[in-house]
Amino acid sequence: MRRLVCAALLLVFLTACGAAGPEAIPHADQEEPPADLSGVTLRILSGSENQELEEILDAFSQESGIRIEMTYQGSLDIMRILQSGAADYDAVWPASSLWLTTGDTQYRVKHAESISVTPVVFGIRQSLAEDLGFVGREVSVSDLLTAIRSGRLKFCMTSATQSNSGCSAYIGFLYALLGSPDVITSEVLQDPSLAAQITSLLSGVDRSSGSSDWLKDLFLTGGYDAMVNYECLIISANQELEARGEEPLYVVYPYDGLSLADSPLGYLDSGDSRKEAAFLALQAYLLSDEVQNAIQRTGRRTGYDGVSPENEDVFRTDWGVQPQRVLSPIRMPSADVLMECLDLYQTEFRKPSLTVYCLDYSGSMLGAGRDQMVEAMRQILIQEQAAQNLLQASENEVNVLIPFSGIPRDVFTASGNGAELEGLYDRVEAEEVSGGTDIYAAAAEGLRQLAAYDLTRYTPAVILMTDGVSDGSPDDFRQVYEDLDADVPVFSIMFGSADPTQLESLAELTHARVFDGREDLIGAFRSVKGYN
Numbered sequence: 001m002r003r004l005v006c007a008a009l010l011l012v013f014l015t016a017c018g019a020a021g022p023e024a025i026p027h028a029d030q031e032e033p034p035a036d037l038s039g040v041t042l043r044i045l046s047g048s049e050n051q052e053l054e055e056i057l058d059a060f061s062q063e064s065g066i067r068i069e070m071t072y073q074g075s076l077d078i079m080r081i082l083q084s085g086a087a088d089y090d091a092v093w094p095a096s097s098l099w100l101t102t103g104d105t106q107y108r109v110k111h112a113e114s115i116s117v118t119p120v121v122f123g124i125r126q127s128l129a130e131d132l133g134f135v136g137r138e139v140s141v142s143d144l145l146t147a148i149r150s151g152r153l154k155f156c157m158t159s160a161t162q163s164n165s166g167c168s169a170y171i172g173f174l175y176a177l178l179g180s181p182d183v184i185t186s187e188v189l190q191d192p193s194l195a196a197q198i199t200s201l202l203s204g205v206d207r208s209s210g211s212s213d214w215l216k217d218l219f220l221t222g223g224y225d226a227m228v229n230y231e232c233l234i235i236s237a238n239q240e241l242e243a244r245g246e247e248p249l250y251v252v253y254p255y256d257g258l259s260l261a262d263s264p265l266g267y268l269d270s271g272d273s274r275k276e277a278a279f280l281a282l283q284a285y286l287l288s289d290e291v292q293n294a295i296q297r298t299g300r301r302t303g304y305d306g307v308s309p310e311n312e313d314v315f316r317t318d319w320g321v322q323p324q325r326v327l328s329p330i331r332m333p334s335a336d337v338l339m340e341c342l343d344l345y346q347t348e349f350r351k352p353s354l355t356v357y358c359l360d361y362s363g364s365m366l367g368a369g370r371d372q373m374v375e376a377m378r379q380i381l382i383q384e385q386a387a388q389n390l391l392q393a394s395e396n397e398v399n400v401l402i403p404f405s406g407i408p409r410d411v412f413t414a415s416g417n418g419a420e421l422e423g424l425y426d427r428v429e430a431e432e433v434s435g436g437t438d439i440y441a442a443a444a445e446g447l448r449q450l451a452a453y454d455l456t457r458y459t460p461a462v463i464l465m466t467d468g469v470s471d472g473s474p475d476d477f478r479q480v481y482e483d484l485d486a487d488v489p490v491f492s493i494m495f496g497s498a499d500p501t502q503l504e505s506l507a508e509l510t511h512a513r514v515f516d517g518r519e520d521l522i523g524a525f526r527s528v529k530g531y532n
Helices: 002-017 048-064 075-083 097-103 126-131 141-149 164-177 192-202 212-219 231-243 273-287 289-296 335-349 368-381 383-387 419-430 439-450 474-484 500-510 521-529
Strands: 041-046 067-072 091-093 109-114 118-125 155-158 205-209 226-230 249-252 264-268 353-360 398-404 412-415 459-466 490-494 514-516
Touching (some): 041 273, 048 067, 048 273, 075 097, 075 164, 097 109, 097 164, 097 264, 109 273, 164 192, 164 335, 205 212, 205 459, 226 231, 353 439, 368 383, 368 419, 398 439, 412 419, 439 459, 439 490, 459 500, 474 500, 490 521, 500 514
Parallel strands (some): 041 067, 155 205, 353 459, 459 490, 490 514
Antiparallel strands (some): 091 264, 109 264
């Protein structure tokens, strides 16, 4: 009901802004309103957290005639796309200005303005937060570390090398554990006591994700105690939990390591005056008082010193939310130190991955399919390549390869991040295609391989790539999964004529997701690897 009310209010707001559409909205550096902009398309490269604003964007499009096409990517991908020129986009909307600073090396971004502000917080099951003594008081990163070391707190978090919420939380942890320095430097990162503490803290991560919005969806599947995410997504999760009659999350602000997402929306200058005018119309709309109020209704703040009294019912204090909290974020490190922090996260500090790759070598993969799959695995297993996407392995990591067709053909295992791992790529390259397809038998064999390890020491996952419709029985896989009795996601990459129904069924059972590799198989492999 609240969403319907918000939508109705939004139409009222738009009417108040002027029924004539964007020409009624004032624009920077323009004395006269632009001509009719209906029919203009704005292609926006955006962080996934902005999916929560799609109703607001749809309302703008309906009133103005300006079409909005959103492409959601992780923060590191946004940075890389900006560095390469972002030729396919008209605007960029990352979670944080940090990614504009590090990514806009070609100086294309102009008119950048913060649309909203949301802190990165812990959301902890209310009863657990009470047991930990976190309710009604300020909580430090050290308090959280103590709870993790005692085994009482585990949490879900996005990857620091793939998503802004994970990166921001991680930098906040470092900042607090270093004693709140003026700024994090390369020198202080070498402190052995820091390595011990941050490794202990990140050992509390029991599920990882490459996307903040998907992390919220994962949490809502049930069975998890806490997650690190944007305050607005914790609020959104609580609204759904309450509607289902389930226990809500209690919001904890780590006061000595609090980081913020300032959601800058910037124009990618291409010399097209109509697109620029359309962008400025959108930006002015989003920054108007009425729409800023509607954005607050989604759980985002629109300033650093509290929310409007009429919106405090969204920022509920019984959930631990502090609507009038003055947000004092940490100072982020320079771009080069940030990349050093992320490299250390990936190679030394995070809980090591335990990944099983089930790769389809059936006859239908002959030619381009096999070539693309081999190249995708090269991007992950050859560490010089993996480092370009911050996907390199740590020395404690384990990777397992199961090539399959109608049956699992063999099992190859590599530990660490040296020659043994790169030797696994030689196996990928040498395997030939032939035969039918049975994804269930391959995935079940992957689970059997995982049963030999202490999974609490790793972030485990099965990554299944297939281009066909499977033979075999899903019931057999389900039995193996239930016997394992562990939270192991089976992520699937769909290629060719793969049956999405079969893959979605595996994802639903194992709290995972399906990636579409039909247009970009290599990109799909990179994306899925960011989830463990």
